Amino acid sequence: MFIALINVFSFQLCVPFDLTAQDHTVDFSSALTVVNSLDSTQRAKAVFPFDDMSRYDWHYLPPSLIPRKGVCLKDLDSIQKSHVYALLKNFLSDKGFLRTQNIMNNEYYLKELEPNMIHRIPENHFIAFYGEPAKDSVWGWKFSGHHIALNFTIVNNQLALTPIFFGVYPAEIKEGKNKGRRIIKDEEDIGFELINMLTNEQKAKAIFQSKAFSDIVTTNAIQVGPLAPVGIVANDLTTQQKTILNKLIVSHLSSMPTKIAEMRMKRIVSEDFNQIRFGWAGGLLKGVPHYYRIQGKTFLIEFDNTTHNANHIHIVWRDFNGDFGVDLLNEHYKKSKHHHE
Incomplete structure (x- = not known):
């Protein structure tokens, strides 16, 4: 067996990843990089005390239907976005990171597929931090948008990462240049x-x-x-x-x-x-x-x-x-x- x-x-x-099986320690400097790249307005939207109850709020419907806490990816500049991607890459496997990217990019396809649907907004994904990365022994962060809900909690460098949710529509593309694609x-x-x-x-x-x-x-x-x-x-x-x-x-x-x-x-x-x-x-x-x-x-x-x-x-x-x-x-x-x- x-x-x-x-x-x-x-x-x-x-x-291989920068983690150990014994205590699953993760390098969290990428989280600090994102926080430090935010200006004061963005930071006010994105960083909360660890005990803020919104840490437990999560959803997978479009944020235009169910609002999210945090700073929106589409409101970040290209350097800040690259820092967010590096953070996701650090906290997920290669397969998990690719899946996350593919689901995010699928919003462009849905916008083409349903141009009159007001909820098809690419890069409408939100990142929020709870506590101060690298400073607090207890902190967390989450990344959320349509069909993605990733929740990470770090306690004395130990990582918990559930609930973890992914979704996709269409599950299989039936026609056009992407026919047969299944995320x-x-x-x-x-x-x-x-x-x-x-x-x-x-x-x-x-x-x-x-x-x-x-x-x-x-x-x-x-x-x-x-x-x-x-x-x-x-x-x-x-x-x-x-x-x-x-x-x-x-x-x-x-x-x-x-x-x-x-x-x-x-x-x-x-x-x-x-x-x-x-x-x-x-x-x-x-x-x-x-x-x-x-x-x-x-x-x-x-x-x-x-x-x-x-x-x-x-x-x-x-x-x-x-x-x-x-x-x-x-x-x-x-x-x-x-x-x-």
């Missing part, structure tokens, strides 16, 4: 591979409803707990099926920095792999609305492709105790309290 996992990793996640691909293809390799008996357990949800169930909730224990338990899968489930989880982890993704997967395998549940709702073929979730003891993955004739994908990773760095913060404040007693 574990050998199969390592093989998946060597295939999917092979780029989010593996999470859908491997999901189909897994559900369709199950026996009828296994499918009866895995498919918990015939109709897909219209969106991810947890939407933009600030905090989530385990959903109903639906679907098939990994323990009821064959070795080959478990390997594909591994591969599917890795595809969802692959936007995260490599060392963190590897560390998370090892923890999932060692702690609760056989109790992970894979649940499916909807059709078993492309073009038919479909949804799945993968739920473990500590995490939830949701995927949906239901609207616009099943050509509009949303994916999210949630940590039950770790979203917005809650577990790291609890530990930090506990130690601080003992230190002062």
Whole structure:
């Protein structure tokens, strides 16, 4: 089982990053570079106290519908933008950074596709900081816009990076010069591979409803707990099926920095792999609305492709105790309290 996992990793996640598996320390100087590049007006929009409650606000609809806190990318000059891209590159894997860029650039395509839709605004993505990078032991930042929500919390140089959300419409471009382009691909293809390799008996357990949800169930909730224990338990899968489930989880982890993704997967395998549940709702073929979730003891993955004739994908990773760095913060404040007693 574990050998199969390592093989998946060597295939999917092979780029070295400036992180260590032991304490997943990340170089945060790129965050300071962005903050220092802002003028006083921009800084007033972009930098908040760490305990500002807007840190927990996140969404994936266009900011013209749901306003965001922060400074807008389209209002920055080219040098400032390059600093933001460097920051994103530092906190994501190469695959995650490329996906983020592609989703942002997709807004130009949507503007061409729907010229009269007022919400198609390229570079309408916002960056906000909470606390002072490089100065505070506890700080965070987020990057948000249409179909992107990235939330990073740093506690004593340890990094938490959930909720992490990506979406894309169209999921597959059907015509024109970009025909066939799919920005989010593996999470859908491997999901189909897994559900369709199950026996009828296994499918009866895995498919918990015939109709897909219209969106991810947890939407933009600030905090989530385990959903109903639906679907098939990994323990009821064959070795080959478990390997594909591994591969599917890795595809969802692959936007995260490599060392963190590897560390998370090892923890999932060692702690609760056989109790992970894979649940499916909807059709078993492309073009038919479909949804799945993968739920473990500590995490939830949701995927949906239901609207616009099943050509509009949303994916999210949630940590039950770790979203917005809650577990790291609890530990930090506990130690601080003992230190002062």
